[in-house]
Amino acid sequence: MGFFDNETDFVMPVEGRVEGIAKVKGQGKYAAEYKVDNLCYGVLVTSEIASGSIKSINTDDAKQAEGLLDIISHLKKPSVPGFADEAKIKESKFGLPVFHTDKIYFKGQPVALVIAETLEEATYAASLVKVEYTTAPFEVDFNQAKNKVELKPAGKERGDEKSWSNSPFTIDQQYNIAAEIHNPMEMHATIAHWYAEDKLRLHDKNQGVNGVQKTFSGLFGIPVDNIQVISEFVGGGFGSGLKVWPHALAAVLGAKQVNRPVKLMLTRPQMFHSVGYRPASWQRIKLGANQDGKITGVLHQAKNGCAIYDSFSDGITRVTRLIYQFDNLKTENAVVPLNLSAPTWMRGPGDCTGDFAVESALDELSYQLKMDPVELRYKNLAIEKNPETGLPWSTNFLKEAIEKGAKMISWNLRKPTPGATTEGDWKIGYGMAVGMWNAGRNKAGAGIRMTKDGNVVLQTAMTDIGTGTGTGMMNILHERSGISRNKIKIELGNSDLPPAGSQGGSTGLSSISGAVAAVCDALKLKLAEYASVSNQKFKNAVIADIILSDKGVSFQKEGDNFLSYQDIFAKNNLNLIEVEASSEPGEEKKKFSFCSSAAHFCKVKVNTKTGKIVVDKMVVVVDGGKIINQKPAANQISGAAVGGIGMALMEKMSVDERLGSLIANDLAGYHFPVNADAPIIEVAFINKPDLNLNPSGAKGLGEVGIIGAAPALANAIYNATGKRFRNLPITPDQFF
DSSP states (O other), X not given: OOSSSXXXXXXXXXXXXXXHHHHHHTOOOOGGGXXXXXXXXXXXXXXXXXXXXXXXXXXXXXXXXXXXXXXXXXXXXXXXXXGSSHXXXXXXXXXXXTTSOXXXXXXXXXXXXXXXXXXXXXXXXXXXXXXXXXXXXXXXXXXXXXXXXXOEEOSOOBSOGGGGTTOSEXXXXXXXXXXXXXXXXXXXXXXXEEEETTEEEEEEOOSOHHHHHHHHHHHHTOOXXXXXXXXXXXXXXXXXXXXXXXXXXXXXXHHHHHTSOEEEEOOXXXXXXXXXXXXXXXXXXXXXXXXXXXXXXXXXXXXXXXETTBOOOOOGGGGGGXXXXXXXXXXXXXXXXXXXXXXXXXXXXXXXHHHHHHHHHHHHHHHXXXXXXXXXXXXXXXXXXOTTTOOBBSOOOHHXXXXXXXXXXXXXXXXXXXXXXXETTEEEXXXXXXXXXXXXXXXXXXXXXXXXXXXXXXXOSOOOOSSOHHHHHHHHHXXXXXXXXXXXXXXXXXXXXXXXXXXXXXXXXXXXXXXXXXXXXXXXXXXXXXXXXXOGGGTXXXXXXXXXXXXXXXXXXXXXXXXXXXXXXXXXXXXXXXXXXXXXXXTHHHHOBOEEEEEEEEEEEEETTTOOEEEEEEEEEEXXXXXXXXXXHHHHHHHHHHHHHXXXXXXXXXXXXXXXXXXXXXXXXXXXXXXXXXXXXXXXEOOOOOTTTOTTOBOOOTTTTTTTHHXXXXXXXXXXHSOOOOEESOOGGXXX
């Protein structure tokens, strides 16, 4: 296979990531870059109305276009057994039944796919397709629609709301966050190829090839093994690749229709309404405290937008049950159907949104109490046990992270009186917040192929979405086996390899690390079995007895019990040794709760004349278990924190309420942070392993780098200016 490059020799990797050279040399192929024989191109025709139905589709002009191969729509398409009727559509849980309905749910919805010999010809022909609609009323204004939806209980209530209603200190405020777009650098694309009647190959941008494989197996009623999904390189996902979207199914249908491979790549504007987003949200936080700062109770209510065809709950109130010892707690939520495309998980999903409200309310309470925000959190952290389950935390070093972060930011320089520190036209302020995520692991598989020269290829179907999973796998195998890194190559992101879950929810490395440990042990036992032909001491060897090196295998490090790989392969008439193993959660879930956490601290400057906000310094200290690969780990946290800057200060999906259209749906009009908007993020790790969770002790990092970033910034702005902002993003015009 030759993952990352086409070379088969083993060379000493440079310091850094295993795929680094391939990326720099342009050898790494992303979904749209594979060369497939007889390839043609698909371009979507999308709805020009926000609600209604298709009255007619006129393709006469398009059919005259040069290079046109075919046009599919709800009027003409291959059959999809999983969409055979309304009951099956609902059962599929696919979301939008693309080309299987004449109903229009949002502006930009795919209504036809034009397939032609070249991209240019397909684009031109698509412009000639004329669609007539019957329009219907629509709703795209979340703030207006949310008032029509009733809240419902979310999780078990703790204690009694009445018992803390007369607390001496209370906060009761509402918080709003605008919808945000993932906007990964690489746009989503799919190349679909039916190379037999019931066999499908997909080059697809996604965060989990086995999930895509299972989805299409269910939709078309063909065996999972008849579908190959390849996603070796992914240029950012942030959650947008965790489900199968309509464009991928459109490419599959197009390939079926013309009996040729079809490539469909979304444009940047199409990305805004095709692959999900963090939904708009409203929250209310009411909390009480006694005079010493102990929280007496909390009420957390939340609503988030969703599509009218896909009821998506972001789980906003979940985080409230996790970090603090709230003995009296009530949470409620609701989803608000809109004529917009379906939202989905976005980095730190739900918890990132909920944490903004909780951490902002706690900061507000600290000023009422005249108590340091750090001290207030110390008094209420649930350090020993998970307050939701009552199980002890396996490890929880959040307090240590707060202590370390306070020192790194020089928290002692913070003035408790808002607006007290001024430098010319700038107001200076400090803020902090914490975040937490349920650490977990899923079942994952890995394989090893060893040759007689001691070189090994480590394989898994799990994809690397840019987080350094491949390098982490190499490091774990090296530490576990003793085999040098330059003797190890990585193959991943292909459903033909040992199955593994999606790369998301901070479970990727946590899951695959167990599989790497298991397959390493399987390799040791297999080598001992072969070695026993020459040396009986290996016959009943256990894993602890077997020592590997670059040259061969030893029994308990005894020099006279060393056998070279060359000898083992020759004696057993072998050309290749292959082993495969998997790992999954066990009894530890019944004994412990697991969490990753982070403390965010920042210093901001706010210009009194322009309202410009400058993030002068930002510190993130993370308890993510053992850090397997320092540089990618720090980069991941830094990138997540910059995402928090965008959430707090600029990102907003704007909608024209008259037309249902997205506004500024490109990288010129949609504001997100660039280098000039962020300082060098100072990242530190507690770096203490949690060996109850998995053999490597890694707990996961992807989410906690952003959970807490936005409230830390909002709290710093209040400390600088005395103005409390409860709606995101916070923009300069709001200061005047």
